[in-house]
Amino acid sequence: MTALVINVRLHDGRYHGEGDWPPSPARLFQALVAGVGLGGPLANADTAALKWLEKQKPPLIAAPLARQAQGGVLFYVPNNDGDAIGGGPLKVAKIRTAKVFRPYFFDPAVPFVYVWTLSEQQSDNDCAPNDDDEAHARRICALAERLYQLGRGIDMAWAWGEIISKEELEDYLSTYPGRIYRPSTGGSSTTLPSPCLGSFESLKRRHEDFGKRFKYIHDGKDWKVTFQQPPRPHFQPIPYNSPLSRQLYELRAPTPEASFAPWPLTRVVDLVTKLRDGAVERLKTALQGKEADIRRALVGRKPDGTNDISPEHRVRIIPLPSIGHFYADRQIRRVVVEVPPTCPLRADDVHWAFSGLDVVNAVLTPSGAGEFLRHYGFGDDGRYRVWRTVTPAALPGNAWRRRIEPTRKLDEAKGGNERAAEQMQAATAVCQALRHAGVRAPVESIRVQREPFESAGSRVEPFAEGTRFAKERLWHVEITFDAPVKGPLLLGDGRFCGLGLMAPVRDMVRGVQVFCNYHWPD
Template sequence: MPTDAQALVIEILLHDDRWHGDGEWPPSPFRLFQALVAAAARGARLEQEDRQALEWLEALEPPTIATPRHVRSSRAVQAYVPNNDLDAVDGDPDLVERIRAPKRIQPRLLSNPPHFLYVWRFTSENNECMPSRRLVQIAHRLYQFGRGIDMAWARAHVLALDEAEDMLRRHPGSVHSPCANGNGRLSVPVRGSLRSLERRFDQFRSRLMRVQDGRRMQIHFRQPSKPVRRTVSYACPPHRLLYDIRMMEQPERFAPVMQREIAPLVKRLRDLAAARLREAGVQEVCIERYLVGRGADAQDKKRRVRIIPLPSIGHEFAGGGIRRVLVEVPQDSPLDNEDTRWAFEGLSWGEKVDPETGELTGGHILVESADTRMLRNYGIERQDGTIHWQTVTPAALPVHRRGKAGSNRLSTEKRAIKAVQTALRHADVRARPVRIRVQREPFDRNSRMAGDYDPDRFETHELWHVEIVFDAPVSGPLIIGNGRYLGMGLMAPCPPSDAYVLPLEGEGVPERCTPAFVEAARRAMIATASHLFGDPVEPFFHGHEENS
């Protein structure tokens, strides 16, 4: 880390514990930038020092955002208000009912205090004129953040980077960071954003123009130009706790669980951890909703603790036994991360007591692991993501097979593919699937036939192995289907292929010319190899044995 690394930290506190901004969460950096421009402006004028500070800010990389915990209001209110267009009725207040428009209001209820952090990183080299100090003064003038009723105040600091990172760690809510493959898409300012907002402000003031048309006076409306901004991916990764499954009497050795028992294993671990939390006095409603899953609604599911047994993969002889368990605690979960860590650490089951010695024999125990290398086999902690995925454990899809005829099988598979598309939406996967394949047979030798798994509450014929190719990279873990909270539908990236797909320029090759084209391409490849590597050309290129 550079010794001159610094951070501009802007803290925003709302006067009320609700936020009415619509269409995004967390509030985007561009929304804050607009609020700062409004705070700095004196009517239609910006002072030169304020302008320089805001132009400096728009050139920085996107900030890290910390937000308070929230639960979206379960009931929306429809209000009918004047559409701020009195000129459309010739300025007559008595005709205001003609321009009323519906406005949907559904605030996010926030935990106290409603406290936001925005952290921009920079070095002293690009802060020669100290515009960050001016931004501290601008932030003190901020009065609104969200809609007009979201009154707020702010304070700003210029800190050493490690101090800013410490503020993010101590924040009680969720931390959202810019990344390549995040699920969230937020608007951020770029060079030119300030000038575009000024231009839009001027155009808005003159958007209505009176034009004489004979004896009639007409009002023409001109749409103001859109502000300049760009969209950036943001991610809010959960707290991840990794545990090894070890032998009770020999903790240095693994005690793998059969892959087909993945659903009963999740239920066992979940119930044991829930019992520990109850004994510790954690609220029953939190345990039931956010760990067990009973009574959880659609909003609660995003904040549930997820238990993911990880079969051993990555090598053809890995065996597929379950040697590790990953526990994910969402950042905004009401269950505390450290409480959850304590609840799972040292869980034991399956032990037996020797009747002669009274010693424990057999059994399994969870031991927290610091070795996270194998998580990459499931696309976890990989920044680049991947587009090609296959299930390790079959996904539970609400599809029932109708008959054994070939036409019935094709119809069932089509409905299964549609169910996969729905499952991806439920799993909050934003990338679009361009190819989906379903089957009963496993894709990897470390997996099992779909019908071999303990189906728990699902029917055996509802279990399907799935292969998906996306149009954009996706990061793991990727779990789909109705059994995703029981370890079913766990997917892994496919290993890279040795095949290369090369685009053809122009109109392509007619089908009747394909054999001649392939032969010409083969000869060209052999000639290129001969030129680059000399004679004789390796059999890899021409495909013949050396003595032929």
Template sequence: MSLFLLISVRFHDGRYHGSGDWPPSPARLFQALVAAAAKPGLDASRDTLGWLEKLGAPTIAVPTNKKGRPLGLFVPNNDLDSVGGIANQIITRQGKKGTAIGFNRTGKSVQPRLFNASVPLLYVWRLTDDDKGGEKHAKSVCNIAEGLYQLGRGVDMAWAVGEVLDEAVADERLENYPGAIYRPSQGSKGVTLECPQYGSLKSLMERHEAGSMRFHHIRDEKGKIVRTEFSNAPRPRFRSVSYNSPATLLLYELRRTTERGAPFAPWPLKAAAALVRTLRDSACERLAPHFEGSGVVDKALIGRDATEADKKLRIRIIPFPSIGHPHADHGIRRVLVEVPPDCPIRSDDVAWSFAGLEVAEPVLDAETGEILSSPVELVKADDDSMLLHYGIGEDRASRVWRSVTPLALPEDARRRRIDPANKRKEAKDGKERIEEERNACRAVMQALRHAGLREKVIGLCVQREPFEGKGERVESFASGTRFSKHQLWHVMIEFVAPVSGPLVLGCGRYTGLGVMATQ
């Protein structure tokens, strides 16, 4: 049975100030372990650290977090070299030359990550089966970990505990972890983190030694120091590894479970928002009693009292109409529940809250009590082939996307309303229509940025009519939503490079609107 090395890191405060990477990269942890071992006895630990740098990239588990408020700091700008090292040549705040170096300052922004300090960060390495001394080295790493005192910036005080576990226990620890799991992947997507490699320990030692000789004196023929030169220490050697922490996707089907064969129960396309609202509220009722009024469920599912930083933690319910064939009726038969990796509610709890939800009650004859229509329930899907039409799956990314349910755009992108009684007088000319479409296109670009998409757009089309014959005009989706029908637009987008799904855009992306499908 395979063995695993697990290092649990806990922070004294639930804050992490390290810049550039989240989660804290394995390279940061490796440097912290080297610092912990840099005391009498380092020679005995050198072989162990050399063994650790050769292991594969670890799996990382981090607690649910959000970004704190940024803080602006100002530090002296060490730019004496730009004026030949002459301090009185620096321009002060008053625009005069002087030695007030403190006035020549550079601003920097520090924005911590906030999380529950009681939840540790986990780093899990798998030991190779052919490594005979692996268990011995792993136990030595555990001893070194006890000396860890900091991870990130100097203010990020922390401590660590190492363990050597068998495969079943390690899997259980990760399965029950209340946070996001980052696993190394072969692709280029996800988060890129630095990891130790062969030679990392040597490069850190060389960097430390070079740091004590950064200033070099230049002397003349008589031995007099004429100037002092500064040189940076060499950078440590690490390798970049892509970590993919994808959202958990839960696919369900709408079926009449009490009828023979449990047939599909298609939901009207134009009532997509009503379906999402029904499922959302029912799931909240199931989950809320287990969170003791903490507000976590309302924030994650409904968005109540959610801040801008909480949006990435929200659960998204996406209705999937049946498409992919000219005669497909676009009825909603499937629903995808997307649970982000940092969601404060565990994905298996979310799966339980949606499984078996009653979407529509049975219809009874008022006089005879006969069941005219059996109940519609949400059941786990066995067939996920419909996901291919929505860009989900291996090699299913697409350059061209078209909306199935319209995008809800901000007020400044709405169309002008025309009074039906005065259609001729209030009719729009071509110039006004073009301006409305331009405003809508600008709003779509903003919606892409809000969705975290940075791929270049080379084609964009907005209209009120559906792109397929069985679709619905935008006006029919407004009923029961907070959006005016004049804010709704069908959109087609062409990217310069393929984009993976699910792709849901606009202000109504949590209400079933803005669902995009591949062309």
């Protein structure tokens, strides 16, 4: 099996294209056509190669790690309306338009990579591509050398192509310092336009009609100008999936027996803090000059407490209490570390930093016991309607309970109306927390309380000791969704500190009372 690989480098390490990240296969296809079209009409061999490329399956994409500017860059661009100012260049300010660009920034030394496998067009006798495919692929490699931009006109670029074996491709991708995006058959948050049958002809037709968009019609003594928008190019939307990297660890004692070293459930925030800070120090030593990216990826907050990165780009440390059995003590013996595909750090670097990390009387050890994850709804088949918190959620907004001075419990006791109002505010905050966590499924019912839903659990107050989360904002939550929801599910402002971890309730049957008239036989 061989593969056609197109490598593209942008000169300035900036990408100004809007609506897609990484740059879509459609953009690359248009850039190839534009590059070869600079020399005039396309040769028959070039046309045949481009039509061959549009028939291939969507390519795999590898893109460098990038961050998008928070604020936009303002550009003033003159309109194509010089006649309105009489053609005077000194008056161009009157027809300019303000545009705001939010470019992506990345390392210009890391290329964008587009990979088409050629095994689907193989001959009947062997697994090598046939002669026509080989010729078309090599022609595409030649066309890649004429590419001069990718994205907007200010995104100057150059490219080169090569045909490599499957083994060479796997070795290259395994060490690629970026993210891999693969075409997906299911739903995905990333959908990119890709060439399909008829894409080349649509670009050719658009180019021809672009020169005819203005027409002058004689109307008596006057001339009228009409404008016709050129047709849009034809591409197909393809979902791309760049799955997160997940590693399960176990807390093991530093002894020859290496038995489990359980961590108390109510000290979950302390555990996450120790693991996070230990990984940060390891990465700072190993990755010199990347301290800012390390803090953004693992800490996520600036010294003043404000967010330094979007939550979906942060590394997530999830302690997993022991559940799944009536006698499970709910102490923490396992930890999952998830690295999203858009994290500014490489996943293998992050997992290396956590592997073997020393905690108090415990060592974080990689584990292959993935079957335990099903207790928390991990996996494609883990979808459930009813979810309950194992660790309480630190709810956002005004979900705080009124604090009562311990010495005045009787004098300041809450009435039923006040308790109901607090629970209603907490339920509203749960809906807000679901939006923050990216859960869009409709909710059927919500229950909130301070007590755990299971006998082996713990009330919310001990979880707040020694943390930045006040006990008045901690709640145990049960949510029933209208449709099954996939795990893992973490809610609230403390979801990056181990709080708000939920577990699905399997085979839950609501209490039903049945009354009937029944006569025992005589």
